[in-house]
Amino acid sequence: MTRPAPETRSVIVEREIPHPPEKIWRALTQPHLIAEWLMKNDFKPAVGHRFNLRGDWGGVLDCEVLAVEPNKSLSYTWNFAHDDAAFNLQSVVTFTLTPTSTGTHLRMEQSGFRPDQKQAYGGAKQGWQQFLAKLNQVLARVD
């Protein structure tokens, strides 16, 4: 696994799933299945394949497949272009599947965020209204 540069940070989400790796692998790599749990896409499990993930909020992520190891690991870039550098996102998503006695340990690591990268993917659109709503509550406590 590649070690992120020291100035970047990662998000790691792990979960025990009561299904075998082969089945989860299908959900991670077949476009119609990916669309059901993640986003609409034109994914192909081939290293170097470029594809888009299209979010409900209208944002489009630019992705490229970096590594494919069937039933074990899958890695692709997860980039979001934005005019404002603070919202620009260049990251790598890596799924790792490890068989367990009851199913699979699924691990997702998203790495490459810069420390000044406070907003996640398309947050400019999605997080903004929510943020302004929360801001009022936060600020009420500041005084």
Add this chain to the structure above:
Amino acid sequence: MPNAHDSLFRALADPTRRALFERLCRDGEQTVGSLTARAKVSQPAVSKHLALLKQAGLVRDRHEGRQKHYSAQLRALAPLIDWTSQMAGFWQSRFDQLEVLLKRMDQ
């Protein structure tokens, strides 16, 4: 000890300043005049609020002829937004959906 967060919170703690900032976020660059027209305070008051917002890095001004144009600097809000928990929350909810899908794939 003063820090960037203090000036940011102080600038946004006032409802009039917050309204000015939100308007710039929503409607883009504007002159002091057009901001005043829709504010409930005088032009000197609007200018004073804008100066404080500028001090906090929340707005930027640009001179064009005799007019001063202000625009919001979303970047200045970055310290207030915790992207790691936001992104982790995103993946947790997607994994929930993944599990729903996997159950359905059995049938």
